[in-house]
Amino acid sequence: MLNKLKYITISILVLAGITAVIPVIFPFTDTASFTGNYRIPYSMGENYYLYSRYSGVIADESRIPVIGDSVIWGHYTDSENTLPAHLNRLNAKPLFVNMGLDGIHPAAMNGLIEIYSSGLKNKKVIAGVNLLWMSSARHDLSGQVNSEINHKILLPQLSQEIPSYKPSFEEKISASITRSIPFFAWIDHLRLSKFSGKSFYLWTMDNPDKSIIEYFSSKGDEFKAPEGIQPEKMQEQEIEWITTDKSLQWKFMIDTLISLKKNGNKVAAVITPFNTYMMTAGSRKKYFSILAEMEWILRENGITPIIPLIMEKKYFADSSHPNAEGYRLIAEDMMKNREFLEFIGD
Numbered sequence: 001m002l003n004k005l006k007y008i009t010i011s012i013l014v015l016a017g018i019t020a021v022i023p024v025i026f027p028f029t030d031t032a033s034f035t036g037n038y039r040i041p042y043s044m045g046e047n048y049y050l051y052s053r054y055s056g057v058i059a060d061e062s063r064i065p066v067i068g069d070s071v072i073w074g075h076y077t078d079s080e081n082t083l084p085a086h087l088n089r090l091n092a093k094p095l096f097v098n099m100g101l102d103g104i105h106p107a108a109m110n111g112l113i114e115i116y117s118s119g120l121k122n123k124k125v126i127a128g129v130n131l132l133w134m135s136s137a138r139h140d141l142s143g144q145v146n147s148e149i150n151h152k153i154l155l156p157q158l159s160q161e162i163p164s165y166k167p168s169f170e171e172k173i174s175a176s177i178t179r180s181i182p183f184f185a186w187i188d189h190l191r192l193s194k195f196s197g198k199s200f201y202l203w204t205m206d207n208p209d210k211s212i213i214e215y216f217s218s219k220g221d222e223f224k225a226p227e228g229i230q231p232e233k234m235q236e237q238e239i240e241w242i243t244t245d246k247s248l249q250w251k252f253m254i255d256t257l258i259s260l261k262k263n264g265n266k267v268a269a270v271i272t273p274f275n276t277y278m279m280t281a282g283s284r285k286k287y288f289s290i291l292a293e294m295e296w297i298l299r300e301n302g303i304t305p306i307i308p309l310i311m312e313k314k315y316f317a318d319s320s321h322p323n324a325e326g327y328r329l330i331a332e333d334m335m336k337n338r339e340f341l342e343f344i345g346d
Contacts (some may be wrong), residue, residue, distance in 0.1 A: 001069060004204045004251045005137045006311070010191055012142065015168075015237065016243060020182045022172050025038060025157050026091070027034055029055060031057050033298065034054055034057045034058070036094065037053075037079045037080055037084065037085040037088065037094075037098060037099065037303060038079065038097075039074070039079050039082065039098040040073075040099075040100075040101055040102075040296070041223065042102055042223035043103050043192070043223065044051065044107070044192055045084040045103050045104075046151065046153075046158070046192065047192045048100075048115075048154075049116075049242045049258045050192075051112065051117070052116040053334075054169070055099065055116060055117040055120065056119050056120060057152075057237070058097050058099065058120075059117075059120050059121070059123070060119075060120035063094070063095055063096065063097045064095055064096050064097065064124045064125065065097045065120065065124065065125055065126070066083065066084045066087075066096055066097060066098060066099060066100065066126045066127075066128065067099045067100065067109065067113065067117075067126070067127050067128065068099075068100045068101075068104075068109075068127060068128025068129075068130070068270075068272075069100060069101065069102070069103070069105060069106075069109070069128065069130050069133075069318065069320065070102045070103060070104075071082070071083075071100070071128055071130050071320060071322070072098065072099075072100030072272075073100030073101060073102045074098070074100070074327065075225070075226070075273075075317075075321050076084065076100055076225050076226060076228050076317035076318075076321050076322070076323050076324075077225050077323060077324040077327065078225060078324075079098070081324035081327055081328070082098055082100075082327055083098075083124075083128075083270075083272075083322075083327045083330060084096040084097060084100075085098065085296040085327075085330055086097040086327050086328045086330075086331035086332075087331045087334065087335070089208045089330065089331070089343075090331055090335045091335070095311040095344065096126070099117075100128065103151065104150065104154075105133050105141075105150060105151070105249060105251065105254065105346065106153055106249040106250070106252040107141055107154075107155055107156075107162065107248065107249055107252040108151035108152075108154040108155060108252040109154075109252070109256060110153065110252040110253075110255055110256045110259075111151075111153075111155060111156070111179070112151070112152030112154050112156075113256050113259065113260065114256075114259065115154070115179055118263075119265065120260065120265060121264050121265065122263070122264040122265065122268075123264075123265050123266075124265065124268070124344065125260050125266070125267050125268075126267075126268045126269075126306075126308055127253075127255060127256070127257055127260075127268070127269050127270070128268060128269075128270050128272050129269050129270065129271045129272065129294070130274075130320055131271070131274050131287070131290065131320070132274070132320040133247075133249035133250075133292075134241060134242045134243075134244075134247045134249055134290065135239050135240070135241060135242075135310040135319075136239070136240050136242070137240070137245065138164070139249070140161050140242045140247050140248050140249050141163065141165065141248050141249060142163050142164065142165040142242065142246070142247070142248045143163065143164055144163075144164065145163075145164055145165075145166050145320075146164040146165070149165055152165065152167070153175045153178060153179060154179075155175075156239075157172040157173075157175045157179075158172055158176060159178045163248075164336070165181065169252055179276050182260060187215050201305070203278065204235045213315075227339060228316070228317025228318055228321070229316075229317065229318050231277075231313045231316075234275070234277055234278050234313060235278065235317070236277075236278060236279060236280050236283075237278055237279060237280065237319075238279075238280050238282070238283055238286065239279055239280075239283040239286070239287070241261040241286045241287065241290055241317060243290060243293070243295045244290060244294060244297060250294075253345065255295065257269060257298075257301065257302055257303050258303075261301070261302060261303070266304075266343065267302075267303045267304070268305075268306055268339075268340065268343045269298050269303050269304070269305055269306065270307075270308065270334070271291065271294060271295075271305065271306070271307050271308075272308070272315075272320070272322075273308055273309070273311060273326075273330065274287060274310070274314040274319065274320055275318070275320065276310055277313040277316070278316075278319050291307065295307060304339055304340075304343050305339075306334060306337060306339065306343075307336055308330045308333045309329070309330070309333045311326050311329050311330070315329060
């Protein structure tokens, strides 16, 4: 009986060792591509292993990571016209790295940084803050149950309840295990990057004439930036803002920024412009009130707030995303901001 238990224990330890080592020995990621104005491909938005590898490379460099959601990632433009790309163009040397992730939101970004970017220490870090996530109880995740939440696996599974997120116990356990064991993130990486997001069985069924060798061939990003809303079609809306004292997403945002600080990082928060032309007068007044509250809270926590100008309507693609020219204007405004220049220069 004891011998049997010993063999079982040894087998488990060997298996655990193998699963820990395989992702390190066979990463199947092209780290050489993490240069210039690279950004995580749109199709790889849930490839957290790739994000972890990207973060690890940047953690060892002197460049400044710019983390955030689709506004930082640049949903309505290509990789050469995002905010980090325009900042690089205006700086004496390429200094900024686009570590935005399309589809992420503050609650999920909290998990992303904690689990997959823990190596960001003793650096300068810039975080994008998008008020879209405070524009309704649905966006804030403090409203009714929402089945369309992005990046659910990154949300707290057992430690905290989120009103809009009500997974089954089995889903919570599954997500917790996946987050805790890098091997599973690596498996997802292979599935997303080599099998077009499909399981091995489905891939072989859809590609009966292809060699298994193609498993190891990377697939290019086919993202095409969508057309934004035409300025003349932008209509004023009444926005049900969630204030900073009640917002769940803001709580997660601040927690992420403070955690980055505790890791020895100097942190700046860029509150990206919201399209005030698509708000009613009352909503605009509330927006600027929240903006002032956010700036005060950031300063109180030792985080440098950067609040760029609000451009003309034609430089917005929708309520919160700039177009390529909009990013250029924001970058130019930031490079005139004394606090920002001190932050990147000290």
